[in-house]
Amino acid sequence: MDVYKRLLILAKSQIPRFLLAAVCMAIVGGSTAAAAFLVKPALDDIFLNRKETSLYWIPAAVIIVYLVKGAANYGQHVLMNYIGNRIVADLRSVLYRNIQIQSLSFFTKNPTGTLISRVLNDVSVIYITVSNSVTSLFKDTFTLIALIGVVFYRDWKLALIAMTIFPLAIYPIVLIGRKVRKTSTKTQITMGSLTDLLQETIAGSRIVKAFGMESYEAMRFNKENERLFRLLIKNVMTKSLSTPLMEFLAGFGVAAIMFYGGFQVVRGSTTPGTFFSFLTALLMMYEPAKRLTNLNSEIQQGIAAATRIFSVIDTVPEIRNRPNAVTLKPITQSIELCDVSFAYEATRVLKHINLHIRAGEIVAFVGTSGGGKTTLVNLIPRFYDVTGGAVLIDGHDIRDVTLESLIAQIGIVTQQTFLFNDTVRNNIAYGDIDTSEERIIATAKAAHAHGFIMNLPKGYDTVIGELGVKLSGGERQRISIARALLKNAPILILDEATSSLDTESEMEVQAALENLMKGRTTLVIAHRLSTVRHADRIVVLMKGEIVEEGSHEDLISQQGEYFRLHQMQFREEDPETQSEPQPPPSAEAQA
16 A cells, blocks of 8 residues: 555646546546437437437537547546656656665665666556556546446446446456566566666677677577566466456346347337447446456556565665764875774675875775775775774764765776766766866876877767777776866775776876876775885785785885785796796706
């Protein structure tokens, strides 16, 4: 019942339009009944009694009835579709906005395709429910009431016989509705899985082709597609039961009525006009009654979709502002990690980290993969919250400041650069979309990007394709650096910003990064140790713990973990410096 109430709340602003649509539906119902009502005078006065006056006014009345019915039908159709589209647009906006404010952990638990399916498929099901099912509920109900009035007016005894048939259909129709709701839920879940698979394989098309897995992916898709097909057919088969059931009961009822009504006409108890007016009204009741019996199935589909949508809307973000959160001012002193621990569900990633970073200091984090480097820096902008200890900026626990003011302090450049399918200009100005052209160009020059941008077909107005596919890796990275420069945040996070580039591109990007780091508190995650040797301090992380800390020279002289990593990379990068393999000792030497 809660789902019904929430949908009604969404429709609250549309009440005036709905009331006008309801008036139109009532007129449609009345017009339908009037057409059935006119059968008696048409048959008795024109064809049996041959009244000439009736030959003029009855056809005119029929024209007026159908003209009014057509106009009312048009009005209710436009109004109800407007209401349906308005509710769905509002619901889609609320859903999308709520998805956007979720924490990163939400997106790890909910695949992209599933969320897309919620926004597109499930919301579309609700549109069908609102625009079609609600319309049918009211219009067909008004039509049935008006036609029932006609049949009782014409012959109440025959009407009672007819009305005993309808309650027999109610119970099986309810059972069918429950079955449809369950099947619809499974259908939408499978639709989400199929969307996930589609999104993954299209986005990862290069990897699919590189490994020759087209047939495997086609097999996976076909498996999910067949599962969806079977569920859709099952749904159709279940819903289709109601129509033959109604037709059988209607046929049984019509046969009984024709026998009883015909018997009365033969005996002279009623006129042919009265009986055929009654029969016309009764037959006209069949279509709206059939639609109403199918309505429960359609509504159950809509409720199932709404339940899934509201489950996303009701998800409370794990990372959010506290009630008395304060605005964080630009950093002037330090970032401190005080006995910080963090775990992904049951997996402990960071253990009792204590670190003091002075404002303006460049601190690099190095170590083997899985050591916790990226997790540590992700705690600074509150992509995740610590599970133990606290992160402080100028003495303020970041959980006590507003997320908006915290994020405003931090610029991020990552290895996996994300660019939008938009112009170069809009990608650079993403954090401040209304900034001036001069500032965008100055920022691009500082990021060593202006030169290649001007060589693009439309310069800054060039659309760069999905994920910046029209640019090289180094060019994408420099656009990302320009975006961070434009934000002008006092804290900068560089997450392996040059690790995937070739030497020439790395030199360009490194020069851009040097411009970006000037005067900022910078946290650098690096795989290539050569890129961090000039950092003010290097922190070595192993298995979630800080094992070493100091300058490049200090750590080399200690010959600890950093020295081991350095030597290992040095050998990988300069194989010629490795010692030549020695020949096996001779027999004389062995002797």
